[in-house]
Amino acid sequence: MLKKVTVQNIVETFSLKVLAGEKHLNKTITQSNVHRPGLEFVGYFDFFPTERIQILGTKEITYLHMLSKEERKTRIGNIVHYHPPCFIVNSEEEGLTYLTHHCTEEEIPLLITNHKESSTDFIEKLRLYLSKELAPQLSIHGVCMNVSGIGILLRGNSGVGKSETAHTLIGRGHRLVADDIVVLKKIGLQALLGTHDKKTKEFLALRSIGLLNVVRLYGSKAFQEETRIALDIKLTKWEKDDLNNELDQEFHFTEYMGVKIPSVEIQVQPGRDVAGLIEAAVHNWILKKQGYSAAEEFMSRIESEIENSD
Incomplete structure (x- = not known):
């Protein structure tokens, strides 16, 4: 049996702030892996995992801020078009109006962390949580x-x-x-x-x-x-x-x-x-995992005693 995980569960478990898509937090998450868009920002979508949570860290947000308004609209628009279950931003909230607008239009939840840990650490925690929750x-x-x-x-x-x-x-x-x-x-x-x-x-x-x-x-x-x-x-x-x-x-x-x-x-x-x-039984199992057998040692002693008595 597979347990159902929703965006709402993610919000509650990791105390995330909802920036957009409040009415769509019931979206279901089916993949334990997450994705950080990279190639997708330059137009390569052949292997884009649309069913995964999309993580935008400081690196991704900084890149988007550097783009012109029109270019940024195109790059973000191409990604939200695939309707991933949600976006999670692990960066400063300032300047995310464009991202909020796109997610609101496409009815995609946009969430943000408290930014107290690196994106790598947050992703590791999120993956661990999802792998347990979505496990058979x-x-x-x-x-x-x-x-x-x-x-x-x-x-x-x-x-x-x-x-x-x-x-x-x-x-x-x-x-x-x-x-x-x-x-x-x-x-x-x-x-x-x-x-x-x-x-x-x-x-x-x-x-x-x-x-x-x-x-x-x-x-x-x-x-x-x-x-x-x-x-x-x-x-x-x-x-x-x-x-x-x-x-x-x-x-x-x-x-x-x-x-x-x-x-x-x-x-x-x-x-x-x-x-x-x-x-x-537990301690004996531990010893066996370490390669020790009481029975083998006992038999070795018996064989040694027999040899010495000859």
């Missing part, structure tokens, strides 16, 4: 946590103890991202971002207790807006004959929107430190 996304039932800096998903049947485990992890200094509904966003080809659905932000639902606001109870350190998902952990009910005691447990994978995430199954029963096992 999927909502799943579960809990999302950041444990020791690593994003994890906790899944399992209703009543298995996902939220209770999350509460224990919060008490150990880890952070809640989302409870009950986790929104997954595909960022890039092989990256998943986990976040909340805004309605459940900061809330954790515990059976027999009710709804908790973890920030009000435990402070801002208990919550995180989003995290990159590295591990998928499934909580299942204890099955004695199913318990796996192999020295080296290989990761399986769960796929979300074409992205494969390493998956671990942890069995739950009264008295078992599930939160501690999750911490162990």
Whole structure:
């Protein structure tokens, strides 16, 4: 599912001032990339990305100010003719009457920043915002946590103890991202971002207790807006004959929107430190990413002892 982003969203998120096109802020933005017109000012439009936000920095505005009135009218007129979703100016507001006039005539929103940062920095922030907002996304039932800096998903049947485990992890200094509904966003080809659905932000639902606001109870350190998902952990009910005691447990994978995430199954029963096992799984995953295997080291010690005994 793709989320809809409008010019109004951009205005509100970046506190932009509207110079023209106030009645057309509902225009939809579909591209995460933005564009700074350059070749278009000299009449080359073969590859003009008309669906992108157009950014005019100090360089572009200075160039336009240098042109004659008639030449400027032609150059700007050629661009607004393609009706991009909006123009954003990151320069001084003085002398923009001509641009305001063109955008008003063509019903294109013209916005301006507070000019406290370079155009490059503003573009980077805007691209990051759009790439997240326009990313393909999927909502799943579960809990999302950041444990020791690593994003994890906790899944399992209703009543298995996902939220209770999350509460224990919060008490150990880890952070809640989302409870009950986790929104997954595909960022890039092989990256998943986990976040909340805004309605459940900061809330954790515990059976027999009710709804908790973890920030009000435990402070801002208990919550995180989003995290990159590295591990998928499934909580299942204890099955004695199913318990796996192999020295080296290989990761399986769960796929979300074409992205494969390493998956671990942890069995739950009264008295078992599930939160501690999750911490162990996370730290073990970190070590494996660094190339270390406890099982390999153990077997190496065994082989060394055998060789020394011969």
